[in-house]
Structures are given as structure tokens and as C-alpha cells.
Amino acid sequence: LPSWIKLLHKKRGDRSTVSRIAGSLGEALLAAALVQTGAVLAVWLIADTIATVSRNEPITGLWAVVVALVAAAACSTIGTWRLLKLMLQSSTTAERRSAFVGQARALERKLRAPGAGQLPQVPDPKEFGPVKGRHFPYRLPTSGRDAVRVLYWGLSSLLLSMVTSAVFAVTLNHWILSLGKIALLVASLLLVVLVGLSIWWFIKQLLAWFQCGPTSIELSQFPLMPGEKIQVFLSQTGRMRLRKLVFTLECVEFAVYQQGTDARREAKVVEEIPIMTEDRIDISPRRPWEQVCELQVPAAGMHSFVASSNAIQWRLVLRAKGVNCPSLSRETPVVVYPSSPPSSSKVQV
């Protein structure tokens, strides 16, 4: 069959009719449509009911309205749940999901016994969820800001659709006659255009999300020791073409402070050590980009530090500029020990 016919993801045993990315994207779009439909229907019904009440007319078919509202809420809830689940599944590996659980448990332990350990105020490397890697002994979970971008545009288009729906309901009910029908019609049409644009942008972001596969970072040694050279294995999967890729080790200072009743947080990158740079990379699902490089940990660098309001964090950062796709930014925090660590400093995975 021609590939364009295979639109739906259908599993036949271990095989599937389309690629995993296309299947997941289809499911995500369906979930997004469910959320959108539910929200628009709910706002429409509420606006229509308010309009009817304001005209002092009896509400006919109240039960039907309630049932429709329940259905709309169910659509939105199921769609949101499904969308978030798909995004989490597609962006994270099983190891990273497992690391999330591990980090939550570690935080719980830390809250119970703060300051325990041989190195006061140095984070426990086990909290970072390292697992055994394929090339090197330690594989670290990565995180990125791609999800925030997708969620931002998803929520924006949803809110805009809800507002448009309310304006349409008002227009059709001739509720605010003083504004004039033409003005309302123009506003509605403008909003429709905006909704269309925001949905198009959201779909683009969602598509990019599914194009960027997980990043894998493996280290020959963990935690890091000042002055030591370690090997790093870097792998990026997905379907994209990158213009430039930069991999660095960064030292970031974090400060949390009270300003009035708000708690504010400031971060400042104070050191940036380039590890590798590469131009023009083509990544396909069958051919992930893989590279082994060497990292020299600065001998005179500060160790990782964590306290209630201040922290010094070291992290490995991968930044890439894409061709016809959004930029990629992934990072993984690492622990740098002080120069004279305790005897049992290696982490067992």
C-alpha cells in the first residue's frame, strides 16, 4: 500500500502499519482535538445558558445541557491525560521515568535526614538516578524545555478557542445588541483566524516534539573529580537535521530569595567548558547520532553544593540549532566532588 494510506497506527503483533513516531503523533493530535472540542463545547454551553438567563427566558432542556457539559468535561480530561501521557512516553526513556521515581524517593530521604553523609552540602550522586549504560558504566537522565513550549502553545490555543466559542455564542444569541452585530461578527472572525494560527503553531510544536528523540549521555566515571579526564558517550535519536551542535559542561549558581511575599529564584552560569562542537548532522530513526568525547574536569573548580536557598550545580548541556525544526536544548546535572573525596566515592549502579 502507498504510505499515505497508512494514516492510523495499527499494531499487528510486534509489527505496526506505520512508524512509531507517526503513530504517536496521530494519537497526540486526536487527544489534542478531544481537549479542544471539550473546552469549546463547555464554554459554548455556559455562554448560551447565561445569555438565555439574561433574557429572562426559561432554560429548555436543562438536563440535556448538564449531560452535554459532563460529556465536554470528560472529553477535555481524557484528552489532557492522554496527551500528557504520550508526551512523557515519547520524550523519556524507561530509565528516565525510573529516575524520576528514584529522585522523588531520594528527596523524601533527604527531607527526613538532612546533612547526612560524608560530604556535607554535596548532593548524593545516587539522587541523580544513574543507571548502567551501554558504552560506559553510568547513564544519566536528561531533561529539556521542549515540553514547556508544546504545553504553552497547547494551552494558548485552547484558551483562545474557548474565548472564540464564548464570543460566537454571544453573537448568535444577539445578547449585547448595543455593541452591534457587525462589530461582534468582525471580532468573531478575527478570533477564528487567531485560533487557526495558534492551532497550526501548536501542531508544528507537537510535530517537532515527536521529531526530537531522547538524548542519551553516558559517563565513564560518576561523580566527577576535579582535574580528572573522563570519557563521555553522547547519542541523539529522532528525525531531524541539525545545523550546529554544541556540548558543554556548565557551572551554574542558584539563589532563592524573598522579595515581599514572593520567593524568587535566580540562576547564573559562571563557567562554561566546551566539550565538543559539530556542524551539519543528519539524524534518522534508524541512524542515531553517536559520539564519544573526552571531558577534562577543571582542577580548580568548585564542587557541587546544595543548601536551602543557595546551590552550585554542574551540568552537561547539549544545544543544537535545527534546519526546518526547532532548536534542541537538553541538560543533565552531574555531581562534582571536592578534590579530596571520601574513600568510597564511586556510585554503584
Next chain:
Amino acid sequence: MEPLVSLTLRHNQSVFLPGDELDCEYQIDAIGERQIQSIENSVMWYTVGKGDEDLGVHHFERRVANDFPDMDLRELHRFNTTCPASPLSYEGEIVKIRWCIRVRVFRKSGKEILFELPFQIGRVPARGAAAATSPERSTKNVR
């Protein structure tokens, strides 16, 4: 009149490495022998910078006048501790970690006087703007 405190690190050393022995002594003058209720001495670190202050105490000792037969806490008192592996002294841009020996004198009148002697653990160079603006460390700082 405020009491005088002579707080010194033995061998006049101001930079230590993790595991080094830190020997300190202090003596209180210009105060009556029964005017001191208690004295607290601690070896601690604290943060300076944009964030709210964090602090951690590595060594703490409290001496109460009632525990001594002559109730006199003015005499020379020595204490020592081993420098910890972390946190090391650090002069960053928005986070700075500083170590000090702090002596708090509680007078019977209810007044409290604080003396501080900064020192350094480790030799981590200052970062960015802090490296350019960081003042010379004073060996003695009495507040």
C-alpha cells in the same frame, strides 16, 4: 564599656585544606569576672550573595559560668577541630560561601556580643565579577 576579645588561629594560618587541624584560642578582657553568663564558640560556614542566607555549623561549644567553680569565663580557652571535606570556601557571582569562627558572649545584663574570625577552606579561585571585586581577606574581623 564593651568587652575585648582576642580571637586567634594558632600559627596565624588563614587558609586550610580539608582534613587539616584547626586550632583556635580566645580570651575575654575589659569585663568583670562575674559579668559573663555564657560563651558560645562555633566553627561554621554561611552564604553571602543574592539568595537568603544559609549556614551550617561544623563545631559548637557552649560554656556556662555556673559550670565553673570560680564562675570566670575570661581565661584563655583553646579548642580544635578537623576541617571538613565540604563545603569549600567559594567566591562566586551570586553565591559566596564563607567560613568563620564565631564567638558569642552573653553578659548577665542580657546583652550579647559577637566576634568573628574568617578563614578559608580549600583554594577554589573566585569566579567572574567576584574575582575582580573580591577584597583581600582580613585575618581578623571583630563586630
